Amino acid sequence: xxxxxxxxxxxxxxxxxxxxxxxxxxxxxxxxxxxxxxxxxxxxxxxxxxxxxxxxxxxxxxxxxxxxxxxxxxxxxxxxxxxxxxxxxxxxxxxxxxxxxxxxxxxxxxxxxxxxxxxxxxxxxxxxxxxxxx
Amino acid sequence: xxxxxxxxxxxxxxxxxxxxxxxxxxxxxxxxxxxxxxxxxxxxxxxxxxxxxxxxxxxxxxxxxxxxxxxxxxxxxxxxxxxxxxxxxxxxxxxxxxxxxxxxxxxxxxxxxxxxxxxxxxxxxxxxxxxxxxxxxxxxxxxxxxxxxxxxxxxxxxxxxxxxxxxxxxxxxxxxxxxxxxxxxxxxxxxxxxxxxxxxxxxxxxxxxxxxxxxxxxxxxxxxxxxxxxxxxxxxxxxxxxxxxxxxxxxxxxxxxxxxxxxxxxxxxxxxxxxxxxxxxxxxxxxxxxxxxxxxxxxxxxxxxxxxxxxxxxxxxxxxxxxxxxxxxxxxxxxxxxxxxxxxxxxxxxxxxxxxxxxxxxxxxxxxxxxxxxxxxxxxxxxxxxxxxxxxxxxxxxxxxxxxxxxxxxxxxxxxxxxx
Numbered sequence: 001x002x003x004x005x006x007x008x009x010x011x012x013x014x015x016x017x018x019x020x021x022x023x024x025x026x027x028x029x030x031x032x033x034x035x036x037x038x039x040x041x042x043x044x045x046x047x048x049x050x051x052x053x054x055x056x057x058x059x060x061x062x063x064x065x066x067x068x069x070x071x072x073x074x075x076x077x078x079x080x081x082x083x084x085x086x087x088x089x090x091x092x093x094x095x096x097x098x099x100x101x102x103x104x105x106x107x108x109x110x111x112x113x114x115x116x117x118x119x120x121x122x123x124x125x126x127x128x129x130x131x132x133x134x
Numbered sequence: 135x136x137x138x139x140x141x142x143x144x145x146x147x148x149x150x151x152x153x154x155x156x157x158x159x160x161x162x163x164x165x166x167x168x169x170x171x172x173x174x175x176x177x178x179x180x181x182x183x184x185x186x187x188x189x190x191x192x193x194x195x196x197x198x199x200x201x202x203x204x205x206x207x208x209x210x211x212x213x214x215x216x217x218x219x220x221x222x223x224x225x226x227x228x229x230x231x232x233x234x235x236x237x238x239x240x241x242x243x244x245x246x247x248x249x250x251x252x253x254x255x256x257x258x259x260x261x262x263x264x265x266x267x268x269x270x271x272x273x274x275x276x277x278x279x280x281x282x283x284x285x286x287x288x289x290x291x292x293x294x295x296x297x298x299x300x301x302x303x304x305x306x307x308x309x310x311x312x313x314x315x316x317x318x319x320x321x322x323x324x325x326x327x328x329x330x331x332x333x334x335x336x337x338x339x340x341x342x343x344x345x346x347x348x349x350x351x352x353x354x355x356x357x358x359x360x361x362x363x364x365x366x367x368x369x370x371x372x373x374x375x376x377x378x379x380x381x382x383x384x385x386x387x388x389x390x391x392x393x394x395x396x397x398x399x400x401x402x403x404x405x406x407x408x409x410x411x412x413x414x415x416x417x418x419x420x421x422x423x424x425x426x427x428x429x430x431x432x433x434x435x436x437x438x439x440x441x442x443x444x445x446x447x448x449x450x451x452x453x454x455x456x457x458x459x460x461x462x463x464x465x466x467x468x469x470x471x472x473x474x475x476x477x478x479x480x481x482x483x484x485x486x487x488x489x490x491x492x493x494x495x496x497x498x499x500x501x502x503x504x505x506x507x508x509x510x511x512x513x514x515x516x517x518x519x520x521x522x523x524x525x526x527x528x529x530x531x532x533x534x535x536x537x538x539x540x541x542x543x544x545x546x547x548x549x550x551x552x553x554x
Contacts, residue, residue, distance in 0.1 A: 022265075029198050064209035090211060092276035099273060 017042045026100040030056055038101065050128065051121050054098060058117065061086045061094040076118025084117075102128060139322045139330075140389045140554055141397040141497045143234025143382035145226035147335075148491060149185030149375050149481050152203070153229065158498055162527050164509035166480045168358035168373060173340040181347050182356035184338055185375025185482030192218035193339060195261040212294055215277045217255030219337035220290050222378035227291060227333060230380035234394060236329075238295070245328040245388075247300035249318050250287035251310035251486040252334065256341035258282035287333055299327050305486075308446070309405075309541030310334065311379075312489030315549055316403035318383060328388045334487035335378035342485075343374035349413065351450055362483075363510035364447035364476035365454050365518050372448040375482030379491040386554075397497040399554040401534075402435075404428025408544025415453050415540055419460025422446075422538060422546040426464045429536065429548030437470035440550075441532040442505045444492045446540045447476035448483040453540065458517040460538075466520040472536070473528065474521050479510040489539040489547065496535040496551045503531035 017039050019027070027035050034056040040049040055074055062070055066085035070078075080086050086094065095106050098120075104127045106114075114120050146153060149167025150160035160167070169186040173179055191201040197213040206225045216224065231241070240246070262278030280289045285303045292301045300321055304314040311334030318330035336342060346352050353371035355361035362373040383400050406424035408416035415422070430436065443461065447454045454476075465472060477495055484491060499505060505528040514523055534552040 061211075063211045089276065090214070093214065096273070096276050105272065 020103065022100045023103065026097050029060070047125055050102070050124060053101065054121055054124060055117070057094050057097050057101075058084060058086070058120070061090045074117045076116060076121065078117045079115055080117070080120070081115070098124065104128060137323050137325060138386040139319050139383045139400045140386050140394070141381060141400055141551065142384045142389050142394040143230040143236070143380070144397065144494045144497060145228065145230030145233060145378075145380035146491075146494065147187055147190070147222040147226045148377045148379060148484070149187065152187070152189060154233065154498065157495070158502055160480060161477065161495060161498070161506045162504055164480065164507060164527060166358060166362070166509070167375070168361065168482060170356065170358065173344060179344070179347070180354040181344060181352050181374070183353065183358050183361040183373050184343060185373055185484065186338060187222065187377050190222065192221050192337070195258045212290075215281045216290055217258040217281050217286055217337065218339070219252055219255060219335040219376060219378065220281070220286055222337070222376070223250070223252075223287050223291060223333050223335040223380070224294065226335070226378035226380040227295070227331065230331070230382050234382045236382070242296035242298055244298040246297055246331065247318070247321060247327040247329070248288060248292050248295075248297045248331045248333070249300070249302055249304060249314035250291065250333040250335075251304045251314045251490070252284065252287050252336055253307070253342065253486055254284035254286055255282045255337055257337065257339045260341055287335055291333060297331070300330075306543070306545040307541035308448070308483070308485050308488055309539040309545040309547050310486040310489065311491075312493070312537070312539035312547035312549055313405065313545070315381065315400070315490060315493055316405060316547060319400055319403055322383060322385045329382065329384045332381045332383070332490050333378065334484075334490035336376040336485045336487045338374065338376035342376065346372070346374060353449060360510055362449045362479050363512070364445065364449045364479050365458065365508060365514050365523060366449075366511050367513045367515050369449045369451060369454060369515075371450055372478065373482035375484040377484055377487060377491075379487055379494050381490050381494050381497070396554050398500040398551045401550045401552045402429055402433030403547065403549045404430070404432050405545070405547045407546065410544050413542050415456035416544060417452075417456055417459070419456040419458075419463065421544050422457060422460035422540055423463045425546035426460065426536065426538065426548045429550055433550045435534065435550065437465045437468050439534050440465070440470065440472040440536050442473045442475075442496075442499065442535045444496050444506070444535065444537040445474055445476040446488065446538045448478050449476075455515060455517040457538065457540070458515065458521060461521055462519075471522050473505050473530070473532070474523055475506050475508045477506050479508055489537070489549070492537045492539070493549050493551065496537045499532055500535060500551055500553055504528065505530050505532055
């Protein structure tokens with residue numbers, strides 16, 4: 001007892017792509033498919049794979065009572081607070097997980113303008129594009 | 135007639151049981167809740183025994199690692215802002231609410247308040263602060279504050295149960311939840327609330343327990359059967375413990391009108407401080423003696439009215455001696471000889487939670503008609519001369535019971551419960 005458990009994502013073990021410690025920890029709760037999507041994004045800059053990861057993080061923050069009532073395929077128009085029922089504190093937590101995994105920083109003034117799944121998806125695309133260029 | 139308060143609900147997640155029946159059985163049969171431990175995989179540590187919570191695994195900051203009995207259904211959005219002792223508290227609160235036969239709607243009408251006590255989660259706070267420092271202040275889990283700082287219990291429980299009355303926390307180390315109970319009683323007496331829920335909880339991690347080893351306050355005894363032995367000549371420190379206990383008290387007429395089950399009357403309380411040391415009790419127990427005197431005065435009772443004292447006594451050399459002196463001053467010297475025991479011989483010392491846990495034991499003892507014994511006591515310290523320290527639990531019905539608590543800075547509290 002009293003040993004700290006930390007399960008590394010299995011996808012990274014068979015991949016030449018090395019995840020940062022914080023990305024590995026933040027991805028640990030997600031399915032193999034999500035972890036593999038992140039590897040695909042990292043290795044190929046496949047932005048649709050990045051979308052998969054973002055959607056998984058958002059779904060993970062949907063309150064239990066709402067889980068059965070949201071569509072399997074979220075649309076860009078789905079609002080985070082209204083349609084997904086994620087309150088502002090949980091949005092902060094979801095954004096923290098996105099920051100940890102994608103190694104980006106999302107400023108308060110930007111966060112205030114992110115209301116829908118599409119807002120977040122497009123914002124992240126812009127953000128990682130800039131990171132890649134720099 | 136001044137308003138009275140009744141104890142109407144109890145919930146237990148403790149080293150000696152996770153429900154009322156098991157706790158009572160453990161107290162009657164002298165079953166301790168201790169388990170050998172090797173913190174941080176370090177066999178060189180002197181701390182070898184702790185009071186553990188069975189059927190729960192909650193030893194990391196990550197709620198996804200935790201396991202708890204399936205009968206507790208907790209949504210992930212609730213778990214996300216809890217620390218391990220918050221999980222214990224939520225489960226104990228579910229029990230207490232069911233025990234008091236209160237519907238969830240009744241909790242939200244503003245007539246119910248919530249006072250909590252814990253040291254917060256050192257482990258979870260450390261986890262988040264470590265990330266903060268590693269990123270030079272740029273990144274930290276957004277739920278780090280509400281899941282870890284002292285106050286985390288009231289933040290989470292008030293939100294989860296929709297409590298809209300008085301909500302707050304009490305921080306006086308090992309006297310904390312006794313202060314919470316006393317102030318809850320005052321709120322009922324003053325007519326501010328009809329019902330108060332008092333919660334004490336602590337977690338059992340290296341971060342929460344080992345700092346007391348640095349103070350030389352923990353037992354180095356590796357034998358679970360003798361490591362915690364309050365009032366014994368051979369005692370060498372306390373055994374760390376944790377868990378959660380919840381007590382619900384209600385204004386008497388309000389409780390009677392709704393046909394609430396009743397354990398006991400919460401009859402009065404008193405507090406006084408030593409003004410002596412940051413960490414060590416006054417050698418003669420002067421603050422505790424004053425707290426007991428004020429408690430008796432508040433209740434309108436005399437020392438000879440007390441049948442049983444559930445002592446704070448944690449099994450530290452200085453603390454138990456000081457408490458024994460306080461009892462001799464307030465009881466022995468005026469010809470009163472109540473039964474005295476410390477149930478920490480079975481539970482260990484759960485810090486902020488101790489006061490409400492032992493107040494709950496006293497309520498159980500009154501209702502179920504027994505007096506818990508000093509199960510690990512062999513040879514009493516000479517400072518205990520004149521005190522009646524039963525070894526085994528007695529089949530005696532105590533009518534009036536005093537529970538004492540003492541915390542760092544010399545804070546002392548006495549609470550009196552009696553048959554209703």
